[in-house]
Amino acid sequence: MPAYITSAMIRFMQNGTPQTDYDALAARIKAWGRALGFQAVGISDTHLDIAEKHLLQWLADDQHGAMDYMAKHGAKRARPAELVPGTLRVISLRMNYYPQHAKDTYEVSADGSRAFISRYALGRDYHKVLRHRLEKLAQQIRSEIACQCRVFTDSAPVLEVELAQKAHLGWRGKHTxxxxxxxxxxxxxGEIFIDLPLPVDAPQENHCGTCSACMDICPTQAITAPYQLDARRCISYLTIELKGSIPVELRPLIGNRIYGCDDCQLACPWNRFAQQTIEPDFAVRHGLDDVALAELFAWDEATFHHKLAGSAIHRIGYEQWLRNIAVALGNAPAAKQVLTALQAGSQHPSLLVREHVAWALQRHSYPRKQAQIP
Ligand code: B12
Ligand code: SF4
Ligand code: SF4
Known part of the structure; x- marks a missing residue:
């Protein structure tokens, strides 16, 4: 006897047979999702057996680095019906984020004195935007039929890419x-876990073919084999997830990327077909698409909180923000404003910041003593 009774069971007990036309309901859910701003909606079952094996191997190899939360929930991450008892289907949804009117990505990447921030983080924190929309959709479903549904996006222990692939939203690229x-x-x-037996969609065919552009371009060779990523080497991990000191040997490879990295996506030929977002929330804020590293490094803590409140970047905190910019300044051409910014930072109260500033000054051939290596 299970410890839970799902709404599907209650309906069955009340009516003897389920009366709902689930095909029609699935079609309505997809239409509501699109009306709420999602570009695609699909449905899958909850079986992720092969993915679970890969996930456990990835964890056993320590490729998650310091992301302890990845190991915390064990196999639950790959077992939606254990995470939310009663779950029969997962509704997966995708929403475009590439902002309109952002400064040309290649120009910013190529100018070492300017900051490169991943395209996904130039506007409002997507967790808030997606969660709000998913909740709206869940409410709409509940108002139509008695059911239990729970929404997720990114932060929860869910294998989102794998579920979305099963739900026909796309295929997994070699960059993962x-x-x-x-x-x-x-x-x-984003996803909605639901306890209704909705019809499932068929996975899409993989169209990577012989291409390996994403693997070839990766500055740190983090994509160790097709479909496998060693997070410890990924610049996204190093600048966002890693809290402490960035491994010295990887710092020069980070270039001017101060929050995340988009190189594997920029190299992908399929992104020629990508469409920009129409969501005002993802529009660029505070000129973050085209700003000098030295200018950002000069922000005091109050400015950091003021300008980045509501942005995903805010989550990393001021100290990590300065750490990242210090590395980028170390990789920047040795202009006067770069060196002046670094010299100002060499007195910073945080040891983490001072250590990265000292490394950066050394890169610009500052004598060890003057660089104040801690
Ligand atoms: C942890 C995490 C990261 C980590 C690790 C990324 C990774 N690939 O594992 C870091 C910090 C590096 C990261 C970076 C980024 N992330 Co991230 N991340 C996540 C998160 C929270 C979990 C991913 C996960 O479970 N990883 C564990 C690995 C084992 O799982 P997996 O990637 O699914 O691995 C599968 C395959 O590799 C395969 N596999 C493994 N071994 C093998 C071996 C063989 C032989 C084969 C065939 C297959 C195979 O099976 C695995 C299990 O399914 C998800 C959200 C979520 N809850 O799912 C977002 C998510 C994947 N990230 C996202 C984004 C946008 C990014 C960045 C682009 C951000 C940026 N611009 O900096 C980069 C991209 C880097 C990259 N190339 O992946 C989006 C991706 C959207 C999309 N279009 O797919 C997600 C889905 C968040 C969201 N809700 O939108 N991320
Ligand atoms: S995000 Fe950057 S560092 Fe990470 S895998 Fe892609 S190209 Fe490599
Ligand atoms: S660049 Fe795109 S198409 Fe080419 S292998 Fe990578 S994900 Fe696939």
């Missing part, structure tokens, strides 16, 4: 992200 022929990969994923 999901992509589609119509929209490339510049989108976020």
């Amino acid at each position: 992200l999901l992509l589609s022929r119509e929209q490339g990969s510049w989108f976020f994923l």
Whole structure:
């Protein structure tokens, strides 16, 4: 006897047989999802057996680095019905984020004195945007039929790419992200776990073929084999997830990327078909698409909190923000404003910041004593 009774069971007990036309309901859910701003909606079952093996191997190899939360929930991450008892289906949704009117990505990447921030983080924190929309959709479903549904996006222990792939939202690229022929990969994923036996969609065919552009371009060779990523080497991990000191040997490879990295997506030929977002929330804020490293490094803590409140970047905190900019300044051409900014930072109260500033000054051939290596 299970410890839970799902709403599907209650309906069955009340009516003897389920009366609902689930095909029609699935079609309505997809239409509601699109009306709420999602570009695609699909449905899958909850079986992730092969993915679970890969996930456990990835964890056993320590490829998650310091992301302890990845190991915390064990196999639950790959077992939706254990995470939320009663779950029969997962509704996956994707939403485009590439902002309109952002400064040309290649120009910013190529100018070492300017900051490169991943396209997904130039506007409002997507967790808030997606969660709000998913909740709206869940409410709409509940108002139509008695059911239990729970929404997730990114932060929860869910294998989102794998579920979205099963739900026909795209295929997993060799860089490990999901992509589609119509929209490339510049989108976020979210899910609704539901206890209704909705009809499932068929997975899409993989269209990577012999291409390996994402693997070839990766500055740190973090994509160790097709579909496998060693997070410890990924610049996204180093600048966002890693809290302490960035490994010295990887710092020069980070270039001017101060928050996340988009190189594997920029190299992908399918992103030629990507469409920009129409969400005002993802529009660029505070000129973050085109700003000098030295200018950002000069922000005091109050400015950091003021300008980045509501942005995903805010989550890393001021100290880590300065750490990242210090590394980028170390990789920047040795202009006067770069050196002046670094010299000002060499007195910073945080040991973490001072250590990265000292490394940066050394890169610009500052004598060890003057660079004040801690
Ligand atoms: C942890 C995490 C990271 C980590 C690790 C990424 C990774 N690939 O594992 C770091 C910090 C590096 C990261 C970076 C980024 N992330 Co991230 N991340 C996540 C998170 C929270 C979990 C991913 C996960 O479970 N990883 C564990 C690994 C084992 O799982 P997996 O990637 O699914 O691995 C599968 C395959 O590799 C395969 N596999 C493994 N071994 C083998 C071996 C063989 C032989 C084969 C065939 C397959 C195979 O099976 C595995 C299990 O399914 C998800 C959200 C979520 N809850 O799912 C977002 C998520 C994947 N990230 C996202 C984004 C946008 C990014 C960045 C682009 C951000 C940026 N611009 O900096 C980068 C991209 C880097 C990259 N190339 O992946 C989006 C991706 C959207 C999309 N289009 O797919 C997600 C879905 C968040 C969201 N809700 O939108 N991320
Ligand atoms: S995000 Fe950057 S560092 Fe990470 S895998 Fe892609 S190209 Fe490599
Ligand atoms: S760059 Fe090539 S290999 Fe990588 S995801 Fe895109 S199509 Fe696939």
